[in-house]
Amino acid sequence: MAKRNNNYIPNNVYTALLACAVSVVFLTAIFVTIKCISEYGSLF
Amino acid sequence: MSTFTKVLVVLLSLSCIFLSGATVSYVAKSNDAVKENEQLNNDIKNIKAQSNIDARAANEKRIADALEIKKLQTEKVALENENQNMMIDLKNAQRAAIKWEDRSLSWEGVVIGFEQTISDMQKSLISTRDLLAKEQKKSIKASNDLNDITIALDEHIVMLESLKAEKKRLLEQKAMLEKQVDALASGKKIPAVTPVTQVPDMATPAETNSYSNAIQGLVTEVAPNLVSLSIGTADGVSTGMKFHVTRGDRFICDLLVTDVDVDKAAAIIELKNASPKIGDTASTEL
Numbered sequence: 049m050a051k052r053n054n055n056y057i058p059n060n061v062y063t064a065l066l067a068c069a070v071s072v073v074f075l076t077a078i079f080v081t082i083k084c085i086s087e088y089g090s091l092f
Numbered sequence: 093m094s095t096f097t098k099v100l101v102v103l104l105s106l107s108c109i110f111l112s113g114a115t116v117s118y119v120a121k122s123n124d125a126v127k128e129n130e131q132l133n134n135d136i137k138n139i140k141a142q143s144n145i146d147a148r149a150a151n152e153k154r155i156a157d158a159l160e161i162k163k164l165q166t167e168k169v170a171l172e173n174e175n176q177n178m179m180i181d182l183k184n185a186q187r188a189a190i191k192w193e194d195r196s197l198s199w200e201g202v203v204i205g206f207e208q209t210i211s212d213m214q215k216s217l218i219s220t221r222d223l224l225a226k227e228q229k230k231s232i233k234a235s236n237d238l239n240d241i242t243i244a245l246d247e248h249i250v251m252l253e254s255l256k257a258e259k260k261r262l263l264e265q266k267a268m269l270e271k272q273v274d275a276l277a278s279g280k281k282i283p284a285v286t287p288v289t290q291v292p293d294m295a296t297p298a299e300t301n302s303y304s305n306a307i308q309g310l311v312t313e314v315a316p317n318l319v320s321l322s323i324g325t326a327d328g329v330s331t332g333m334k335f336h337v338t339r340g341d342r343f344i345c346d347l348l349v350t351d352v353d354v355d356k357a358a359a360i361i362e363l364k365n366a367s368p369k370i371g372d373t374a375s376t377e378l
Contacts, residue, residue, distance in 0.1 A: 059093055062093070062098055062101045062102070065101065065105040066101055066104075066105055069104065069105035069106075069108040069109055070108070072108060072109050072112045072113075073108050073111075075112070076113075076115050076116050079116055079119065080115060080116075080119050083119045083120075087124050088124075088125075088126060
């Protein structure tokens with residue numbers, strides 16, 4: 049498949065994208081957690 | 093890795109990034125909801141307290157308004173009663189005004205009638221005065237004529253008396269002459285004979301109209317330089333005539349007539365010897 053088309057995207061890019069997405073979600077969760085605790089005193 | 097898996101990975105990653113960004117932005121922008129809730133509760137309490145205060149004030153105001161309305165209604169009733177009384181008084185006053193207008197109209201008619209009567213009476217009085225003046229002049233003229241006739245009659249009586257005396261004397265003289273004739277016939281001495289009856293002086297005509305020019309009157313009013321007399325045009329007085337005022341045998345003053353009425357005259361004082369008084373005699377001849 050890689051031999052038939054020279055303009056392909058390597059698989060590491062998708063992995064990096066997933067890693068970026070996961071990190072973003074994680075950072076968002078941390079931010080929301082800090083914000084809730086600091087302003088309301090609890091997560092819920 | 094299949095293409096479908098790659099597409100899913102890309103879509104999932106992008107959606108995760110998008111949702112994370114939206115969440116972060118929402119959480120970052122959101123304020124403290126608890127504080128806002130407490131603030132809202134406080135605001136609600138304040139609003140309720142204010143509304144209670146306003147309700148109490150409105151209630152008190154409503155009670156005061158009700159009292160005011162009752163008071164105004166009482167005043168309204170009193171004013172209506174007063175208005176009715178005033179309407180009754182107005183009607184009575186209008187009736188009285190109509191009554192008095194009728195009376196004034198009737199009195200006006202009576203006054204007009206009186207004025208006409210007075211004017212007629214004044215005209216009648218003036219004409220009566222004229223007639224009286226004419227009659228007085230006629231009376232004076234008749235009186236003068238009567239005086240003339242009386243004087244003439246007196247003269248005639250005197251003449252008749254003298255003629256009677258002359259007749260008697262002539263009869264006596266005749267008797268004496270008859271006695272003398274008898275004595276001559278008998279040869280006796282003839283006595284001197286004088287008639288008993290004396291020949292009276294012949295009557296002379298009296299001075300005619302000696303009184304007609306003498307007009308006498310009395311002083312009725314005395315002013316410092318003016319005198320009123322009790323005689324007027326009816327007695328023959330005219331403006332410019334001069335009167336002599338006497339009191340007994342005493343000469344008082346002279347008067348010059350300046351104004352004459354029917355039965356009175358006014359004169360100014362001239363040749364003043366003494367002050368004239370009411371009752372003094374004024375005459376055109378002394």
